Amino acid sequence: xxxxxxxxxxxxxxxxxxxxxxxxxxxxxxxxxxxxxxxxxxxxxxxxxxxxxxxxxxxxxxxxxxxxxxxxxxxxxxxxxxxxxxxxxxxxxxxxxxxxxxxxxxxxxxxxxxxxxxxxxxxxxxx
Numbered sequence: 001x002x003x004x005x006x007x008x009x010x011x012x013x014x015x016x017x018x019x020x021x022x023x024x025x026x027x028x029x030x031x032x033x034x035x036x037x038x039x040x041x042x043x044x045x046x047x048x049x050x051x052x053x054x055x056x057x058x059x060x061x062x063x064x065x066x067x068x069x070x071x072x073x074x075x076x077x078x079x080x081x082x083x084x085x086x087x088x089x090x091x092x093x094x095x096x097x098x099x100x101x102x103x104x105x106x107x108x109x110x111x112x113x114x115x116x117x118x119x120x121x122x123x124x125x126x127x
Contacts (some may be wrong), residue, residue, distance in 0.1 A: 006121030014118040015042045022073035026113040029068075030075055033094045034120035035082030043071030051081025052097035064106040076110060094119070 002014045011032075018030045032039025037051050049069045055062050071077040080097035101107060107115060 001117040001119050003117075003119035004121060008121075010121070011039045011118050012042070014039060014116055018043065018075050018114075018116055019072055021114055022075050027111060028075045029107075029110065029112050029115045030071070030077055031098075031115060031117045032077075032079040033097075033117055034080075035093065036120075037079040037081050039118040040069070040071055040075075040077035040079060043075050043077055044069065049077060049079055051079045052100060053081035053083075053093050056096070056100075062100065064101050064104045068106075076112070 002010050002017075004010055011034075014030060018028050021028045030040050030043060037048060041048050050067065052062070052067045055067050059066075067078060069077045078097070078101075080094050082093035
């Protein structure tokens, strides 16, 4: 996991690590854990992706494959999402997203070499 104070370049660093590993032939998933949902957009030419939590709010049943998007060099891109700022707990959103993937054995099925978590700077509850 990459974490630390907000605004220090965690997402940029995470994306560069993911890209370098993918260039070396590794199967990589970058898992964005910030309610801003902007961790993976640099791997997708600036395009944002629907978040796990937004998708769960819209559908009663969600397959992990519904919220995984392809990025640079085939990197699997996921954004956990979260509540609106000041409304809820981002940590619980991260847990919900990761649990969905664990329950569906997504990490094992994709046979990933690396899962890199880009964690927001101020998870203060349940994360």
